Amino acid sequence: MIAPGGIAASFVEALGAHTDQRVVAVGSRDLRRARAFADRFGIPASYGSYAELLHDPHVDVVYVASPHSGHYEQALQAIEAGRHVLVEKAFTRNAGEAERLIEAARERGVFLMEAMWTRFLPHIDVVRQVLEAGLLGEVHTVIADHGQFMDPDAAHRLFDPELAGGALLDLGIYPVSFASMVLGPFTSVAATGTKAFTGVDGQASIVVTNASGAHAVLSTTLFARTPTTASVSGTRARLEIEGDFYAPATVRLVSREGEVLDSYVPPQGGGGLCYEAAEAARCIAGGRLESDLMPLDETLRIMRTLDEIRGGLGITYPGEHPVLSVPPGAEPAPKSSARSSRGARILHVL
The missing domain is CATH 3.40.50.720 (NAD(P)-binding Rossmann-like Domain)
Structure with a gap:
């Protein structure tokens, strides 16, 4: 540690x-x-x-x-x-x-x-399986938010520019990563935001698109406690994830007409961080140098997205190494995420 x-x-x-x-x-x-x-x-x-x-x-x-x-x-x-x-x-x-x-x-x-x-939690495994099975039809819209009310304290790490504080890297990373998992690589990123009193990003609203034209509408803030929910909507049905969507949460499969077709309730007892540790152990024991559930190329793409958002907000961190190392368009080809059924079952439509 x-x-x-x-x-x-x-x-x-x-x-x-x-x-x-x-x-x-x-x-x-x-x-x-x-x-x-x-x-x-x-x-x-x-x-x-x-x-x-x-x-x-x-x-x-x-x-x-x-x-x-x-x-x-x-x-x-x-x-x-x-x-x-x-x-x-x-x-x-x-x-x-x-x-x-x-x-x-x-x-x-x-x-x-x-x-x-979040990537390794059972309910997110359910989301992956539903997407892979095509139960939602063609996906068009992802919505996700993560906001927490933080007392304005200059000594707190989230308000400290020297510690790369702000909403985006600590809270906004969750909806951005979720949208990346669902939509794949982004082809456009647009953001607007508000700085906190120390100059870090205090709030951001983000819209991203992928190659098929699907949108994700994402938000993050240090100024208010938001619902912290997420949804994925397609031509046939949608998935609704209760708050906090980034922690073990209930997932519902809902028809176009609003009927709940099925639901998944996560196991009780906490310990959500154990799943990422278990994934690391499985990979290392199997001689693998990275995880299919959180590939390094995707981590890099997400960091580029965060850079683009920060650039639009005019946010820099003291002492950071150069922000951009690969020009736009030179990104590695996306890797497909391997299906996993560990710890969860697929939702069935009757």
């Missing part, structure tokens, strides 16, 4: 409750924080530097749980040390950093994945 913060604590709890994986070491720039975290969760080793952690022979996989501003440097250190890496979303601050991490991992021959936990 790199960076013993709140998401790291949730991750360790999920692993302990729902997997056979063991957390063997935690590293922080502050040794006292690392030791306190290790004591809290019964972790054998704690280190006051990331370099020490990366030299621990018991470490197979490193989970980077720091603020966005630290992802690139810390993940690169882990890759260069020959460790497999799971990087908390958003993957990096920009596409240039993402591309360099991906190149480094492929050159070093280590596993690398964005820890976009």
